[in-house]
Amino acid sequence: MMATMSRRGGAKIRPPRRGLQGADVDFDTTWPILEGAFKEIHTKNASALSFEELYRNAYKIVLKKKGEELYNKVARFEEQWLGSTVRTEIVRTLTPPLTLTDGAGRTLATSSERRTAGEKFLKSLKHAWEDYQVCMGMLTDVLMYMDRVYCTDHRQPSIFAKSMGLFRDQILRTPVQPASTTLLDVLTRIVLDQIQMDRDGEAIDQFLIKSNVYMLEGLYESDLEVEDEKLYLRFEKVFLDQSANFYRDEGERMLKESDAGSYCRHAKKRIDEENDRCRSTLSESTSAKIQAVVEGELIRHKMKGLIEMENSGVAFMVDNDKFHELSLVFDLEARVDPRKSELTRAMQRLVTEMGTDINNAALTTSEATPQREAAGDDEDGKPAEEGAKQKLPAKPLSQQTVAALKWVEEILRLKDRFDKICTTSFSSDQTVSSAINRSMADVVNTFSRGSEYISLFIDDNMKRGIRDKTEAEIDSTLEKAIMVLRYLSDKDLFETYYKKHLCKRLLLKKSVSIDVEKQMISRMKIELGNSFTLKLEAMFKDMTLSEELSNGFRAHIAGVMDGAHNNSKPVDLSIRVLTSMTWPLEAFRGASGEDRDENSLGGRDITLYPPEIERLKSGFERFYAQKYSGRKLTWYNNMGDADLRARFPRSTRIHDVNCSTYAMLILLLFNDLPAGESLSLEEIEARTNIPRGDLARNLQSLAVAPKTRFLVKEPMSRDINSGDRFKFNDDFKPSFIKIKVGVVSAGNKVENDRERKETEKKNNDSRGFVIEAAVVRIMKQRKQLPHAQLLTETITQLSHQFKPDVNMIKKRIEGLIEREYLERMEDAPVPSYKYLA
Amino acid sequence: MGDKPRAELFGALHTLYQSRDYSDLVIFARDSSRHPVHRAILCPRSHFFHIAVKERRWRDGTEGHLTLAEDDPEVVRLLVEYFYLLDYDPIVPPPKDAESASIHGSDKSDALSVRTGSTDAVQYGHVYGTSAVSAFGGPAHREPRFSATFNGHDRRDSSLTVHAIPGHDFSPFGDRPPIGRGKSNRSLGNAAPEPSPLATAEPNLVLHAKMYAAGDRYGVAGLKSLALDKFKIQLTRHWDMAEFAEAIHVVYNTTPSSDKDMREAVADTIGWHGSKLLDKAEVECAVMEINGLAYELLKRSRRAEPEFMG
Incomplete structure (x- = not known):
């Protein structure tokens, strides 16, 4: 049953051969005519042949339903022709350098011997192929009607395709000698050998190889001529394998022997070479594949080694500004x-x-x-x-x-x-x-x-x-x-x-x-x-505000002065009123020592001023209180400075002295002191109430520093100790009109360790608050949140300010739980928190 | 007004056909009648001629002449006529004595051109079918490359002769729809077509069959469809002629069995007129001898039953 069905579906029911009127076409007499002509064609003597006659004969055979016979006869004819004449011709070019091989398949002869012999072989194969193409083109012409009628109706490959298959089988796939390699193997080996010569810098006949590649591209594994079953692909695979081996070895050798820059240049050169080779010698279709192979072997697998090459790798290039070589490395890896x-x-x-x-x-x-x-x-x-x-x-x-x-x-x-x-x-x-x-x-x-x-x-x-x-x-x-x-x-x-x-x-x-x-x-x-x-x-x-205040106060004083007693000279006051939260005033404490911490918090008004200064101070306080009620002014004398006009016995001029407020207070004490008398450190301290540290430093400036030694210290030494006595320096001879009394530690310097720790601690404390605020903000909005997510969100929220420490966040969350802002959720699958309103 | 350039080209071809100026190839028939032709006219439309003269590969091309030994001289002449005039118009075969008298080919061809020249105006309109051209908005034969239609059996683009008839609904076979290949609904009950008004008095069935064969042999698709149409038109009127039996043999012996069109025309005609035709000895002989024909007729006799063969 199955058999009948399939026969009906497949092959056509053929009418009997006999039975046509005029079926007297004599195949046996017509065929020799064609066969003779085919021989002429194969031996390049076709010019004397009449196409019309040959076509007519082939046409008649086909018309008389002898197409199959004709087809098979032609195939057999071609098979014999290829197997005997053509193949013999090619095999004859296989001279010793090509046939003598060592175990690894490499011939033992010198490369130039191998090249010459190889080219001979390639040439003969190329000619055989090209001639055969031409001849089969002519046969196809003659057998056109057979192709059209017989091959189409019987689903046979065209005679051309058939003969190409025969060429493949008879020439390329038949062993050279029984049980030896085929000509395809030989061809592959020779082409690869020549390519290797090319890589080694020897000139080869690229076009000759290309012609043979054309042949491989024109032939298929089977007569079905499936596009991805070209014979060339078989060659290509071997080529790629061999290339991979070659470049693997070459890459390793170069890594050992060469420097990174040369390596890059070489790798680039190799890639370009292979590209060119595909164009000139092989097939463009191989370009991408061989490129991948070279890139893999010379770059991908070697990149690490290349970059880390000692004394020439990327580190070296960066050290020596080898921009070009770096760009080579970059280009290579980018590939x-x-x-x-x-x-x-x-x-x-x-x-x-x-x-x-x-x-x-x-x-x-x-x-x-x-x-x-x-x-x-x-x-x-x-x-x-x-x-x-x-x-x-x-x-x-x-x-x-x-x-x-x-x-x-x-x-x-x-x-x-x-x-x-x-x-x-x-x-x-x-x-x-x-x-x-x-x-x-x-x-x-x-x-x-x-x-x-x-x-x-x-x-x-x-x-x-x-x-x-x-x-x-x-x-x-x-x-x-x-x-x-x-x-x-x-x-x-x-x-x-x-x-x-x-x-x-x-x-x-x-x-x-x-x-x-x-x-x-x-x-x-x-x-x-x-x-x-x-x-x-x-x-x-x-x-800016302080500037305005100072001016205002100055005007105010002037007004008061005009109305009142004019005997005392006005003291000019320039003031800075600083908002306490805005200004990091603690910065000024560092230098004066921590013993003053309490004082600085409690205010500065313990300092004792001479009357005119005291008047000025309270005058400003009143003036300020009028303008801004309910504000408290705290005086930072250690940050102020004063301009004095001073006369010195050994100078005839009046000098402008600029010094700190404290120094001014100290100097003013000596104004009223009879000549030759002195004050002890303790007396000065008692009469000014200047903190000891500031006092010592100011005294140092006034009594030790040679350029501003307005006072003489007893005993003469660098350090200020209790019991030291000070008196006006009658011998001081100023060299400039303007004298500036410096005070140590006014500039911005790197903090010392203690200061830094303090700053960091303070910073960490404030971070703690910021973190807590962020956590509460998040939880208030989300109500419930898993631990991990809370961490992430907190970090994200704070990232523009600082990079929060995870442990710190955890600690802060703990703190919030203790203070019952949050609570742990017992039944949650992952650790989570709940916001407690 | 669009017709003018076209008419100019066709006119030029016509002139070229008559004068054979610039010819670069000579075709001989087996009776040595000589037809100088132009490769440029023939080769683009015939795969055969294209190959024969291409690249000086064959003697035919290098020597510039070839002989079409397989065909009747008349077929060769009409083939050439077709290449130039897009139609062929079989002349009434001259009487026996006249044929023997004018065996020298060149004289005959001269005589022919004089004759065709005399009917110029009529033939011109007939051959180039300007009405068809305008109806289709372009040349009726739109087969740019022989290769594309080399194997084709495009029926739609058949002959100008058919297109030239006013009214597209008109069929040369009367009011029947045109016969198609394969599974067309040809039922036995269908009446035979009325004799076509286009059919000429002379049957010429054998001639058209041979022209068809020539078109097939030389790869001229347009000629094939033209000959097919002419053959069918003639059959509507001349199916009864004795020549039909001979034409049957020609059809079956000059084309491969895969080429169905002519065979179907034959089988259809026998089917329609079976009662009369099958009684004729020569038809009977043909049916007996030609298996393919017998099978076609058997298929038609079973038409009433459900289609069995794919």
Whole structure:
């Protein structure tokens, strides 16, 4: 049943051969005519043949239903022709250098012998193929009617396709000798051998190989001629395998013997070569595949080794500004990895290494002389500001400041350096440059003094760095500061430092330009947001208001003076009224020692003033109380300064002396003292109530520092001790009209360890509150939240201020639970909290 | 007005056919009649001629002449006529004596051109079918490459002769729908078509069958469909002629069995007129001898039953 069905569906029911009128076409007489003609065609004697005659004969055979017979006859004819004549011809070109092979399949002859012999073989195969193509084209012409009628109706491959299959079987697939390799194997081996010669720099006949590749591309594994079953693919696979081996070895050898730069150049060259080879020698369809092989062997598997090559790898290139070679590395890796992960990793490692060096160098500088910091304070009354300018290296504290400045500069230089590499060598690749930036941020943030140093960098520039600079230069300096600031995650800590430094700059009038200060603030506003600069701006506002207050008070005094007694000279008062929450006034306590903490909190009014000063002070307090009721003024004398007009016995002129408020109080004591009399330290202390530390330092300035030695100390020594006596220095001979009495510790310096710890502790405390606030805010909104999610949200909320410590958050959550803001949810599958309203 | 350029081209072809100026190939018939032709006219439309002269590969091309030994001289002449005039118009075979008298080919062809020249105006309109051209908005024969239609049996684009008739509904077979291949609904009960008004007095059935064969042999698809249409038109009127039996043999012996169109025309006609035709000795002989024909007729006799064969 099945058999009948299938027969009916498949083959057509054929009419009997016999039975046609005129079926007298004599195949046996017609065929020899065709066969003879085919022979002529194959031996290139076709020009004498009449197409019409041959076509007519083939046509008649087909018309008389002898198509199948004709088809088979032609096939058999071609088979014999190929198997005998053509193959013999080709096999004859297989000369000894090609047939003698060692175990590995390589011939033993020299390459030039092999090449010559190979070319002979390739040439003969090429000619055989091309001739055969032409001949079969002609046969196809003659047998056109057979193709059209017989092959179409009987689903046979065209005679051309059939004969190509015969060529494949008879020429390429038949063993050269029984049980030996086929000509296809030989061909493959020879082509690969020649390609290897080409790779080794020997000139080969590319076109000859290309012709043979054409042949392989024109032949298929089966007569069905399936597109992805070309014989060429078989060759291609061997070619790719062999290439992979070759490049694997070559890559390993080069890694050992060569430097990274040459390696890159070589790899690039090899890839281009293989591309060219596909175009000139093989097939374009292989381009992508061989490229993948070379990239895999020379790049992907070697990238790590290449990058880490000693004395020539990426580290070397960065160290020596080998931008071009870096770009080669980049180009290579970009070929195999769009994320360039190896290179990125290497660059990050370098940034981290170099950054860590910078950090360590800064720490070493600052920690080399930690003990002498305190001693620095006692240095003989030398004005700190001048000292900072002139004798930087000599003073440990200043040295620290220099370390801070250096750190920022170095960080910026590091950034510039890698930025340049990114733009020059990595074509500003987003992935790499952002990875480098992340590493930069890590470097900045692992450095514990980052916040302080950045602020100090700005401080120094505000005080002197930007002097004599053009606007553009100032701009770029500010931009630099902002750039480093961008990396910083502990923005809150930075804010603390910046406030402190800004405070001193403003109060001590150390800023070169208030305009530039304001520019800086607005830059930070853009960069860090409004809330960040709010307090800083308030400080500027206080300064402006104070200016107005001072002027107002001055006018007020003048009015009073006009009306009242004119005998006493007016004392000019310039005042700064600072909002206590805005200004980091504790910054001024550090230098005076912690023994004054209580006093500073309790107010400064214990200081005893001479009457005219006292009058002025209370006058202002009244004036202020009129303007702003309910406000309490606290006087910070340790931050003030005074201008005095002084006469010295050995000078005929009146000198302008600028000194601290305390120094003024001390000096005024000596105004009323009869000549030759002296005051002891204790007496001065009792009559002024100046804190001992401040007193000692001011006395140092007045009695020890040679340029401003208005007083003579008894006994003569550097340190101020109890029992020391002071009297007016009659021998003082001022060299300038204007004399400035410096007081130690006015400048902004790097904090000492104790100060830093304090700052950090304070900062941590305030962070604690910020964290608690954030947690409560989140929980109030969410009511219930798993632990992990709460952590994440908190961190996200706070990230623009600082990078919260997870343990700190946990501790704060604990605290909130204790204080019954939150409670743990017992029944939750994951640890969760619930908000308690 | 769009007709003018077209008329110019067709007119030029016509002139070329008559003068044979610039001819670069000579076709001989087996009676040595000589037909100088133009490769540019023939080769693009016939795979056979294309190959014969291409690239100077064969002697035919290099020597510039070939002989079509397989065909009747008249078929060769009409083949050439077709290439130039897009139609062929069989002349009434001259009387026996006249044929023997004008055996020298060149004289005959001269005589022919004089004759065709005399009927120029009529033939012009008939052959080029300007009405068809305008009806279809372009040349009726739109077969740009022989290769594309080499194996094709496009019936729609059949002959100008058919298209030239006003009114598309008109069928040369009367009011029956045109016969299609394969599963068309040919029922036995269908009446035979009325004799077509286009049919000429001379049957010419054998001639058209031979022209069809020539079209097949030389790969000229347009000629095949033209001959097929002419054959069918003639059959509507001349099925009764003795020539029909001979035409049957020609049809079955000059085309491969896969070529169905002519065979169906024959079988249809026998089917319609079976009662009369099968009684004729020569038809009976043909049916007896030609298996394919017998099978076709058997299929038609079973038409009433459900289709069995795919």
